[in-house]
Amino acid sequence: MPKLWNETIESHRQAVREATMDAAAAVVAESGLAAVTMSKIAERSGIGRATLYKYFPDVDAILTAWHERQIAGHLHHLAEVRDHTDGPGARLAAVLEAYAQILAHHHTGAIAAGLHRGDHVARAQQHLHEFVRDLLTDAAETGEGEVRADATTDELTWYVLHAVAAAEGLDSPAAVHRLVTIILAGLRPQR
Known part of the structure; x- marks a missing residue:
């Protein structure tokens, strides 16, 4: 793959990771640690659950x-x-x-x-x-x-x-x- 394509993919992956972590932190702040679920993170971040599982188990x-x-x-x-x-x-x-x-x-x-x-x-x-x-x-x-x-x-x-x-x-x-x-x-x- 061309270098530009690799950089674009990597920056997209990093953006998804950052958005996921930000959403999780927001859910924790609002509802507490026990309330955090993949569904709530997906909803908060606007990222599908299936995509979340590609980045985090x-x-x-x-x-x-x-x-x-x-x-x-x-x-x-x-x-x-x-x-x-x-x-x-x-x-x-x-x-x-x-x-x-x-x-x-x-x-x-x-x-x-x-x-x-x-x-x-x-x-x-x-x-x-x-x-x-x-x-x-x-x-x-x-x-x-x-x-x-x-x-x-x-x-x-x-x-x-x-x-x-x-x-x-x-x-x-x-x-x-x-x-x-x-x-x-x-x-x-x-x-």
Whole structure:
């Protein structure tokens, strides 16, 4: 097949996948995870059920693909925050604030519990751990007193990731900011 034809087919396939994931997310938001069916996704997306089954074997596969897309978007956002912030200490603070805001605004209780399983989540958690560890390492190496030296970077990474998870229970940007301020204070050496 000519290159243009292949590109057209691939872009069509990607559009169908995206529309399917968007429709599934809309059904979840409106009716909850248990209400998602292939029929509802087909109706919402305007794509026939038979076509959906060509792309995804079942609802679980659609929701997993959607969740992978969400996680990738969050990780990309955190990388952009890092890349657009000057100074290791400021980068660490900005990324933690952005991550905490994501957790506060995208926490969906039972929905998240149902989706936060599988290899894609384990890979994302490993990536996030390495990402935060690298930020902490950079901040520690500047010698500007941003990161305490009485714990390993790995220990501090676990502290940060567990502490920032508390943002899931917060309901305002101000509360999230206060949480991040407390986390950062815990990273600094005691004087």
